[in-house]
Amino acid sequence: MNTLTRESRDSDRNQAEQFITPPASVTEIGDGYLIEIEMPGVKKDSLEISVENNELTIIGRRSLPAVEGTLVHRESRLEDFRRAFELDPSIDADKISAKIGQGLVTLILPKAEHVKPRKITVS
Numbered sequence: 180m181n182t183l184t185r186e187s188r189d190s191d192r193n194q195a196e197q198f199i200t201p202p203a204s205v206t207e208i209g210d211g212y213l214i215e216i217e218m219p220g221v222k223k224d225s226l227e228i229s230v231e232n233n234e235l236t237i238i239g240r241r242s243l244p245a246v247e248g249t250l251v252h253r254e255s256r257l258e259d260f261r262r263a264f265e266l267d268p269s270i271d272a273d274k275i276s277a278k279i280g281q282g283l284v285t286l287i288l289p290k291a292e293h294v295k296p297r298k299i300t301v302s
Contacts, residue, residue: 196259197258197259198238198258198259198261199258199259199261200261200262201216201217201218201260202216202217203216203217208287210290211270211288211289212270212288212290213285213286214264214284214285214286214288215283215285215286216237216262216283216284216286217283217284218237218239218241218260218279218282218284219282220242220243220255220282221239221241221279221282221284223279225239225240225242226238226239226240226277226279226284227240228275228277228284230266230275233265233268234263234264234265235263235266235272235275235286236261236262237260237261237262237263237284237286238259238260238261239259239284240259241257241258241260242257243255243257266288269291269294270288270290270291271288271289271290271292274289275287275288275289
């Protein structure tokens, strides 16, 4: 499981775009893993999650709300989020699920059937 939490730091790939690395936590749960990533201001339609070459990539793009009137002061910046994790071979990448709610992206990464504990019947 050590490789699940190893972040990919391929800096050449995203030279044109600047991303913030959001806080994340990884928890082992039953037959898989739970990843929670903080991405405030990201909506479902601006979230991209992909798996390629055993790398799980999560990108969240934010947009600032339109301002009616004269903006006097704003501390929120229009910055996008990106996290990438190298997946352990024990993860069933085809069954990864994700949801987003209140700025928290939650992913469930189930273990592959061949690595789950099983009982062997004696004949």
